[in-house]
Amino acid sequence: MTHLSTNVIITEKKDGSPYESINKVEGSETITSKHPDYIIDESKLAGGSAELLFFPKNESEIITIVKKMKEKEIPITISGGRTGIVGGAVPFGGAVVSTDEMTNVTGFGYDESNQKYFVRIQPGITLDSLDDIIKHKEISEEQNIGETSWVTKFKQDSKTYMFAVDPTEMSAAVGGAIAANASGARSYKYGPMRPWVKRMRIVLANGDILDITRDQCKAENGKFVIETSDEKLEITIPNYQMPKAKNAAGFYSEPGMDVIELFIGTEGMLGFITEVDLWIIPTVEGLPTVMFFISEEDAITFVEKLRADEELDVEYMEYFDEHSFNLLKSKSDTTPALANLKTLPPDIKTAVFFEVVSSDETLEEVILRLEEIAEECNSSIESCWSAFDEVERENLRIMRHAVPETVNGIIAKRKNEYPGIHKLGTDMSVEHKHFREMMNLYRESLEEHNLESATWGHIGDSHVHVNILPRNLEELELGKKLYKKFAKKAVEFGGSVSAEHGIGKIKAEYLVVMYGEDGVNQMRSVKNALDPLTLFCKGNMFD
Structure with missing residues (x-):
């Protein structure tokens, strides 16, 4: 030894x-x-x-x-x-x-x-x-x-x-x-x-x-x-x-x-x-759930309230923005697990996936507390989806993974015309207190330059992946400049340029x-x- x-x-x-x-x-x-x-x-x-x-x-x-x-x-x-x-x-x-x-x-x-x-x-x-x-x-x-x-x-x-x-x-x-x-x-x-x-x-x-x-x-x-x-x-x-x-x-x-x-x-x-x-x-038993919101602000508020609630034992919180949600809807006709998306009201823009630890004895209490928080965030427990069995769990898993798979498919098609093109996916985190400001920076910068994107990820950790989907090589170069801008701001906000993927050979700068x-x-x-x-x-x- x-x-x-x-x-x-x-x-x-x-x-x-x-x-x-x-x-x-x-x-x-x-x-x-x-x-x-x-x-x-x-x-x-x-x-x-x-x-x-x-x-x-x-x-x-x-x-x-x-x-x-x-x-x-x-x-x-x-x-x-x-x-x-x-x-x-x-x-x-x-x-x-x-x-x-x-x-x-x-x-x-x-x-x-x-x-x-x-x-x-x-x-x-x-x-x-x-x-x-x-x-x-x-x-x-x-x-x-x-x-x-x-x-x-x-x-x-x-x-x-x-x-x-x-x-x-x-x-x-x-x-x-x-x-x-x-x-x-x-x-x-x-x-x-x-x-x-x-x-x-x-x-x-x-x-x-x-x-x-x-x-x-x-x-x-x-x-x-x-x-x-x-x-x-x-x-x-x-x-x-x-x-x-x-x-x-x-x-x-x-x-x-x-x-x-x-x-x-x-x-x-x-x-x-x-x-x-x-x-x-x-193993911890919980209730996997997806809650829907009419705005990004409401979704962030919901996450903040879940994080602050000492009575709820939350396993994870994952976010999908409006663009990600639209990608999911585009697959609803061909993916059975996503078919129910067509039944949601048209004003639904974002979603938060989360899981709260519960048992048969505590489930009702958990649901009542979630209902209170949802109503405070302009949502409703009645319109959320929860997984009470393995089939429903698998449907939620498919839903969570459908967005990155769809993004990869879009980029693969664009490579046929522009072989050098690739998506630009951020992996940046910030301190919780700066998360709203960081999300505003992402959204405003992408809208200003008319860049296609989809944002999803680990919102509970104030760590989301902003995926820029360039439509040509000029947009690729523009996206790279924005990426560096985002990285500098993440560091300024007490965060990391790579919260989970590491640096490797690609992100050394x-x-x-x-x-x-x-x-x-x-x-x-x-x-x-x-x-x-x-x-x-x-x-x-x-x-």
């Missing part, structure tokens, strides 16, 4: 597997023609290439790959589910190391001090697979951690369990979700990946292993000391001010921070995650907008201390 003391952590040195035994593909032409999915991600960033593609099965094979690539000075791009939209998994030369074959559950235990179960897994398992394993309790006695049979107790427990973080793309790999500090609708209540990581094993750039358990090693005087088999590394954590709003941009920094935080949200730049322990919790050149240089110093050859994920966040 790794020795931990105050702000000092000592690495493990471990032998790797024979290089020849590792599953690999060699040659850029072969990789491009036969394995093209590994040189692109959902960002569709063009120009990806790689000379080597590895499919390790375990930590020992990763150690060997890292040491070999270091020896040959070949950069490594870590490849998880490739669901990211900022180009973080797109390689520009070098080696791609995929976690596709690292999908095992390796342990299951219970932390008595925290009174929580945790699951130990390899990084390639997807979030939806993890959900199924936990929900159906597909854990064996061989995976039990400790002398007490926690697996048996878990299976005998009548409650169902869940992993609380729910990124929109549940086919994301767990390792990638940690690397991006991913989040989703439920981040309003449960936060992003960061607090749900109990422990991690990480292969560093020299092939040593860090085994980090939360709360065992914390910074002192702004520093960590990592004693590797080669040298003693002194890591100075950045001293910039982190935003108060939801954030997934840049390296985390906080006085006295836990060393585990250094490797969450750093986009694979500091090491290769090989195993993680994640907290799980009992906005990292400077947020932290300044000095802040980015502090991140570089951390990177250089741990990975002086820039072995891991070259080009992410900064050059």
